[in-house]
Amino acid sequence: MPAERITMRQAREIIRLKSSLISAHEISRRLGMPRSTVREALKRAESAGLSWPLPEGMNDDALEGALYANRRSKRGHRRVEEPDWAGVHRELKRKHVTLMILWDEYIAANPGGYSYSRFCELYRAFEKTLSVTMRQTHVAGERLFVDYAGDGVPVVVDRLTGEVRMAQIFVAVLGASSLTFAKASWTQSLPDWIDAHVSALSAIGGAPQLIVPDNAKTAIVKACFYDPQVNRTYADMAMHYGTALLPARPRKPRDKAKVESAVLIVERWLLGRLRRRTFYSLSEVNAAIGEMLKNLNEERPLRRLGATRRQLFEEIDRSALKPLPIEPYEYSEWRLRRVGVDYHVEIDAHYYSVPYRFARAEVEARLTVRGVEIFCKGERIAVHLRISGNRKHTTIPEHMPSSHRRYAGWTIERIREDARKIGPATAALCEQILEARPHPEQGYRACLGVVRLAGSYGIERVEAAAERAIAIGAKTYGSIKSILDNKLDRKPAPKRAADAAPILHQNIRGPRYYH
Template sequence: SKRVNPVMHMNHKAGDKMYVDYAGKTLSIIEKDTGEIKEVQFFVAILGASQHTYAEASMSQQKEDFVTSVENAMRFFEGVPAAIVPDNLKSAVIKSSRFEPTINETLADLAEHYETTILPARAYKPRDKSLAEGAVKILYRRIYVHLKQKQFYSLEELNQQIWDLLDAHNHKKLTGRPYSRYELFIEDEKQKLRPLPQERFEIKYQSFATVMQNGHALLSQDKSYYSVPYQYVRKKVKLLYTKTTVEIFYKYNRIAIHPRNYKPYDYTTVAEHLASTHQFVADWSASRFIDWANNIDQNVADYIIQIIESRNHPEQAYKSCLGILNFEKKVGKQRLINACKRALDFRIYSFKAIQNILENNLDNAENEQEEEFDLPNHNNIRGKNYYK
């Protein structure tokens, strides 16, 4: 078919900008099990030139969800625009904890991964801005209204419905024009988008640690340990981690990379990292003591975790753990459980405390002696907050 060029009215350069925004009004889904109504966000992305549009519901406007939505939009358009223009997102100002990169760093990383640019909101002409807002308004009329009257029990179910309505929207002829957004996109814009990278983007978080005597660094977010080559013992290192991977850097060199392990107090160890003179005793790991304690009782496990957390190095705690858990054989399970309960109330975490409670029969709740009895006050044991 012959294209009538003057009719193809394009204010924007093809492949140039993708505008992203959230609708002011939220949608909702119903939790199947609880019947609780959860608010969900309505995300919209629109290509400047063809006005081809993508939309989806997501759980929040926080950066993890925002970045995923922006990615989903590019995957939907099957290409990367020269720039992404976020409109004044809440995500841009959500305060970061010390583990979290700011939204700006995250967006910069996303842009680098997709080889595009982020144009800060408001830095472009107000006339452009109306494009994303206009898209939100039209979608509101065409999609939103249909969704409001229905009940959805999952994000997937809601999105399926959104995408069906979206498809109709993109294929509908533009007002007073003989072509649709989709036709305009295929004709003019699709080939101007750059190809997508194969891998999806993963947010990188960072954390710092001093390598312990046993050649492992602590990822404080998960409380799990990762080995590094032995020469880095006592050195300060930086951990950069994603959902799946933990990389460890000393100065600017990467010295180790591991799959991320979410199990607290667990060790992820590469045998080559350990010096032959100091093969770390892998059996003596915190998770082993916690599992053992859990098999006795929740209170015992809580106490063992407190012991491990109150020491600077887990190894300092292992002897205490071993001693405490061995009391089960000597005094029986119930007395050990009661002693741990007592010590948890006193907030004193040591082998000696449990030993004193048992020797003085303070594990017996009826025993009134406790008023005169002083548990050892271990000033040499620094509480876990000391090290923060």
């Protein structure tokens, strides 16, 4: 049953949605029309060389004419010029380039050339002669396929005992040019996985639109056909480089056939040639891999395309890649934590403060080698230098409530030091206040209040008030404040009578005994 004719408004919407890499199935669901109709519209748009945005000034009549006009084949003389099919194949990897555009260029140069239908038929026949992976369509700079080789490289880690450890080989390959990268690491764990990606993007000199990994547990938290859950650190790395992650579907090896082929090439081209060499470090392995990759990418032409991987990369992929950020990605881990009632978060046996209003909240901590960032609902609420686990606290004063902040930096030693700066009388008074309490910390606030009076009344007046208070035996904050308020510090203290002098003797119990 032929697909129904659509309105030009629908045609514009179909072309626009397709430019956002939305599938025909999803477009049909959004617009409420059969998939066959959507596919037919997309096929006509491709044949007409139309892409979003449409040419300026193209009205509905012009759009309808482009989509539904019956193109007549341009038939020429009996002698037909054969197109450069390898060049056609390379050009199709460029963004927005279609067979219709290439056929128009071919006809412009060869008026007696093949008709469009024959041109397409001959190209499809040429495409079938390529390898399975080469028959997949890969747009320039669009996808980087990544995976680990099944076999590793043996490395002697102890020259005395001869202990051998297998180095894992990470492989990355660009879809359009097949430029290949490989690097050895000790494990396939997340830190090595991220480091290999950073090295691959640095070696390529740009970032693709998509990175296509396997469903390895390192990269994918939960494999799912429709909505796989990507590791948070891995997603963070992709965001840093402005790219996106598109995990291959479970049990769909053709989704990553490009990297499967590259892994096979690495295993045969690299590992096979390294089998008789002895390595004593990862750096030696990576140096050997680098030499062989140079030969693979720059000296061996791809079959039937007549160009090396490096040449294809410079011609096709280089300009389509996104520029790398100024700083490479710094490895980080994410931890889910709950803030304590003391507005501190415990991370690796150390406690970091957050603003007190987030006490008891659930937060996420991003850990790097040097720092700790704490987020709540996507908002960064605290940043600290990372400290080794010592069961101590790192507290930023601004994170504390005002009632805590007021006393946070004060200690008995500091109060004594500040009292000495005011004067000897103030220092002596504070000592007497501390000694008069059963425990020195009970006189903490009284001494703190006396010291702070210097900010309101001045050092000279507080020192004079302390002298008067000692003379009359007043050892409280309230007495000092009263002396200053009533300006008694400016008057001489009353002299004690001669017979009023206290008698000090070890056998005299004193008034405290009877309390």
